[in-house]
Amino acid sequence: MTNYGAIPTSSHASPLVDVESLSRAKHRIKAGLATRRAWRVMFDFHSMGLPHGVSDAFTRIKTNLAYFRMNYAIVVLIVIFFSLIWHPTSLIVFTVLVVVWIFLYFLRDEPIKLFRFQIDDRTVLIVLSVLTVVLLLLTNATFNIVGALVTGAVLVLIHSVVRKTEDLFLDEEAATTETSGLTSYPST
Known part of the structure; x- marks a missing residue:
């Protein structure tokens, strides 16, 4: 007897999509993006203003670079992406x-x-940045990449100077690691 059009009810068939894996990936994406600062906080027009002097400008740069680090990385990566639209090999890389x-x-x-040492977040950022620039420069889109990096750096610098820092609060752990520089800690 044939069962044309019957819906299989076997529980042994593996699903095409592993729902648990998708759920974990979705959770990790949300958690990962939660560490970046809200864009509305970054572009709050009430918190914009010129610094009172050079020392105030340097203080703002240091604080804003620490506070908006992930947002600034996203901005620079987007600028690089748009500069590579007409270079397909570079875009693939x-x-x-x-x-x-x-x-x-x-x-x-x-x-x-890595080898019992805990790698600092800033070290990962620097290594990935250098790796990205070096590999993209090997794709012969040097002018576009250098232009994008300069544009991204100028955008980040302008924002970090103009954005007031009175309403930004770094957590205590981040504040201590910001002053310590590039460090790697042995894991216990």
Whole structure:
């Protein structure tokens, strides 16, 4: 006897999409993006104003770079992306690098450990930035990449100077690591 049009009811068939894996990925993406600062806080027009002097400008730059680090990384990556639209090879390399950025910087739950040493978040940012620039320069889009990096740096610098810091609060751990520089800690 044939069962044309019958819906299989076997529980042994594996689903096409693993719902649990998708749920975990969705949770990690939300948690990873939660570490960046809200864009409305970053672009709050009531918190914009010129600094009172050079020392105030340097203080703002230091505080804003620490506070909006992930947002600034996203801005620079977007500027680089738009500069590479007409260079398909560079765009493919950049897409692969963005995936690396997502997993090693944006969506990381735990610190990276390498040979019993815990790698600082700032070190990961610098290494990924240098790796991105070097690999993109190897794709012969040097003018576009340098222009995008300069544009991104100018945008970040302008924002970090103009954005007031009185309403920004770094947590105590972040404040202590900001003054310590590039460090790696042995994991216990």
